[in-house]
Amino acid sequence: MLISNGPPNAQGLAAAGILIPARVGYPGILARKLGPQGAALRSAMVQALLDTGAGISAIDQRVLEELGLQPVSVVSIGSAHGSNPHAVYSVLIDLLPVGPAIPTSMRLDPITVIEADLSGQPQQMLLGRDVLSRLLLVYNGPSGIWNLAL
Amino acid sequence: MASIEAIAEEYAFFRQMLAEWLPLYGGRWVLIKKTQLVGVFDTFPDAYAEGVERFGGGPFLVMRVQDQAASEQIPALSSGILNAHI
16 A cells, blocks of 8 residues: 655645644444444544654544543653653554545554644644554655655 | 543552562553453553453553653654744
């Protein structure tokens, strides 16, 4: 499976980074457990930014609240000011095609993500190295082209 | 953040028991419901699967038995430069 951007845009890529539309939902194992109730489970559309500097992926807290998922773990996130505990969730992610020429999507089920405050940002999700470790990423800055393959 | 409140009881129990569990279960994953240790597992997926089987959507807590110093970094988010431009 392959996802890539649309027309080459070096300036746009440098400005915004790799942004991928994605659908966030309940992990399959949980949806199956919930049975008929699973048919009514919510999902949310987000813009996901690839962040090779992030050790773990993150989703905006408002999206997680909208889904109605419960946290399943806690992890400490370090910063210059110390560390803080963050709730961890298990979710399903569908990375959706960006360019119309590539009509495929990638499913990651499940992945663990931390809850983060991404208010005021153009993206509602950060895809970190925990996700990237499953994928092949090619980033051509001068040409403004990227490819992501599973 | 407020959502940790949903598993506050489980998390407090984990922190209380960590010193005792480190020599017994160090490196493995524990599944906790309220103040009960439900099981010990080799991987997060195994512990999570058992949690879903027993408790559905939760809440329940899955934690790795290890020193709880900061274990992850998201520098761009922490430093506020996620979409910074000159």
